[in-house]
Amino acid sequence: MPTRSFSTVPGFQTTSFTPQQLEQLLIVLKAYDVEEMKFTSTGRLSVLGLSKETCTQLAAELIPLFPKKKTHKEWFTYIQACPGMDSCKFGVRDGEALAAQIEKIELSGPLRAKMKIGIAGCQMCCTEPYVRDLGILAERKGWKLIFGGNAGGRARIGDVIAEGLTDDQVVELIHRCLIVYQDNAGAKVRSARFLESFGVDRFKKAVLSEPFQKK
């Protein structure tokens, strides 16, 4: 058994920051005597040797230092978006702008289980959308939406639900996917297991039966 383990700072996530923010981050971490830290692949911060309670106090100090990156609705575990066309030469669409739109989706309550979202600005798939609960991938003809992926012990490649979507259409379709999932999945059942039992064709029929409201 390890005598000390890493704990994730709750609610803190950032994929980019300024030198000034990094300096402030270091000041806070030193004040808490953090021995070692690491950023996860999704931009979350893990620190070594702090209790859960202390991590919560740490979060309260760190989150205000990164105001633009802290806003995720409580029902998404995280939304990981690559820089996309704004700052990557391969990007064909703006993933961070889409992430901001997805955060505005309103649901009736927390989802059944973790909902991890990966948005990639091109087919290089740096944010691994095929193994996320919801994966969104930019192509020249529009967004491709993938549902039911998982990168865990029972890994699953998600299924393509639709492609060639506009920003509005992909947000609307994500909303529909979440509603069908929420209405039909059991407690704590992740999207991958849900899709296997519900059936991919049935799921597609449920979410694609109505025309999109916006083009």
Ligand code: SF4
């Ligand atoms: S997925 Fe494409 S656009 Fe996004 S960071 Fe990777 S290479 Fe760049």
